[in-house]
Amino acid sequence: MIYRKYRPKNFNEIYGQDLIIKILKSFLKNINFLPQGYIFTGQRGTGKTSTARIFAKALNCLALEENNYEPCNNCQNCQAINENKFLDIIELDAASNRGIDEIRNLKENIGFRPIQGKYKIFIIDEAHMLTKEAFNALLKILEEPPKHTIFILATTEPEKIPTTVLSRLQRFDFKRISLIDITKKLKKIAEKENVQITEGALYLIAEESEGALRDAETLFERIILSLNPIKIINEEHIEQFLGKVSSNKILNFLKLIINKKFEESIKEIHNIYNNGYDLIIFNRSLIKILRDLLVLKIYPLWKNQLLKEYNQELIEEILDLANKLELEDVKKLIKVFSESEILLKKDPPLITLPLEIAIAELIL
Numbered sequence: 475m476i477y478r479k480y481r482p483k484n485f486n487e488i489y490g491q492d493l494i495i496k497i498l499k500s501f502l503k504n505i506n507f508l509p510q511g512y513i514f515t516g517q518r519g520t521g522k523t524s525t526a527r528i529f530a531k532a533l534n535c536l537a538l539e540e541n542n543y544e545p546c547n548n549c550q551n552c553q554a555i556n557e558n559k560f561l562d563i564i565e566l567d568a569a570s571n572r573g574i575d576e577i578r579n580l581k582e583n584i585g586f587r588p589i590q591g592k593y594k595i596f597i598i599d600e601a602h603m604l605t606k607e608a609f610n611a612l613l614k615i616l617e618e619p620p621k622h623t624i625f626i627l628a629t630t631e632p633e634k635i636p637t638t639v640l641s642r643l644q645r646f647d648f649k650r651i652s653l654i655d656i657t658k659k660l661k662k663i664a665e666k667e668n669v670q671i672t673e674g675a676l677y678l679i680a681e682e683s684e685g686a687l688r689d690a691e692t693l694f695e696r697i698i699l700s701l702n703p704i705k706i707i708n709e710e711h712i713e714q715f716l717g718k719v720s721s722n723k724i725l726n727f728l729k730l731i732i733n734k735k736f737e738e739s740i741k742e743i744h745n746i747y748n749n750g751y752d753l754i755i756f757n758r759s760l761i762k763i764l765r766d767l768l769v770l771k772i773y774p775l776w777k778n779q780l781l782k783e784y785n786q787e788l789i790e791e792i793l794d795l796a797n798k799l800e801l802e803d804v805k806k807l808i809k810v811f812s813e814s815e816i817l818l819k820k821d822p823p824l825i826t827l828p829l830e831i832a833i834a835e836l837i838l
């Protein structure tokens with residue numbers, strides 16, 4: 475599995491969480507004031523577990539790098555940790571029964587000092603699944619944690635953690651990973667795996683994974699497996715694999731309409747349909763870009779938001795369109811394509827008809 479193979483082993487391999495890493499390193503620097511409880515929150519696949527493991531490793535590393543506080547990955551402790559054989563890092567999964575029992579028994583276990591390392595570290599995954607008793611047990615421990623014992627909770631649903639527990643923890647909110655960062659990591663993996671794939675294709679994979687790096691890596695793996703004999707994977711291959719039209723194509727379609735190219739826009743709709751794409755999804759993607767145009771007209775700083783979703787080239791084109799169009803034009807486009815979406819969902823006698831009506835209404 476690619477996502478296991480490429481799990482970060484150092485802080486500098488974690489993408490998109492710079493501020494969090496900076497603060498964790500400052501704790502490593504001022505080790506005498508090390509907090510003993512942490513909670514990592516955020517969407518799945520953003521690096522919570524990976525960061526917890528690296529932090530735990532740094533705390534137990536025998537040769538922590540002096541200025542940048544990276545674990546050495548070489549000493550006996552780092553090696554044991556990388557091989558999952560280190561006795562003082564205990565990972566509990568609160569989603570499983572075993573996890574809950576273990577938390578109940580924590581009090582007994584925890585009296586022990588670290589065996590192999592400097593710190594005993596409990597990483598509790600899916601922490602929101604803990605039972606009430608488990609939370610109570612945990613709270614008692616957190617009120618007076620034994621020396622050299624660290625707790626790191628990870629959860630996608632922080633609102634389910636009791637505030638009494640939260641108040642004892644240092645909270646870190648992991649962000650969705652930007653398209654640029656996801657693409658960067660995929661590019662590295664592609665190089666290492668000797669996969670030839672265009673940058674545009676990587677962007678499409680990143681776009682699909684909604685800020686979760688693990689999802690991007692898993693999708694990437696599925697795609698290279700299923701497209702195996704293909705020499706160079708490009709955007710078209712990805713579009714076909716996903717059944718989705720790229721933002722690039724959607725923007726081109728919009729331009730056809732804006733430039734009043736009636737015949738070409740109709741042809742494009744048929745093209746898209748004949749190539750097996752879902753017109754409802756196409757229509758929705760269209761509305762999504764129009765909505766970006768609308769917000770841009772009213773609030774130009776929306777540009778920063780776009781950085782997370784589109785590549786630079788595409789953003790330039792979107793901005794260009796936003797300049798060319800009047801607010802009223804954008805509103806009209808949204809109105810017409812909202813209507814075609816409704817018609818598409820009603821299963822029309824001719825599936826392309828709703829979009830043909832939209833084109834006619836906008837151009838003629």
Ligand SMILES: Nc1ncnc2c1ncn2[C@@H]1O[C@H](COP(=O)(O)OP(=O)(O)O)[C@@H](O)[C@H]1O
Nearest residue numbers: 477481488489518519520521522523524687688
């Ligand atoms: N911020 C990130 N930087 C680099 N890789 C990441 C990042 N987040 C997730 N990954 C990739 O996804 C996999 C799962 O990440 P993980 O840390 O378990 O996420 P989480 O615990 O937030 O669900 C990792 O093995 C890694 O390959």
Ligand SMILES: [Mg+2]
Nearest residue numbers: 522523599628
């Ligand atoms: Mg995790």
Ligand SMILES: [Zn+2]
Nearest residue numbers: 535546549552
């Ligand atoms: Zn080490």
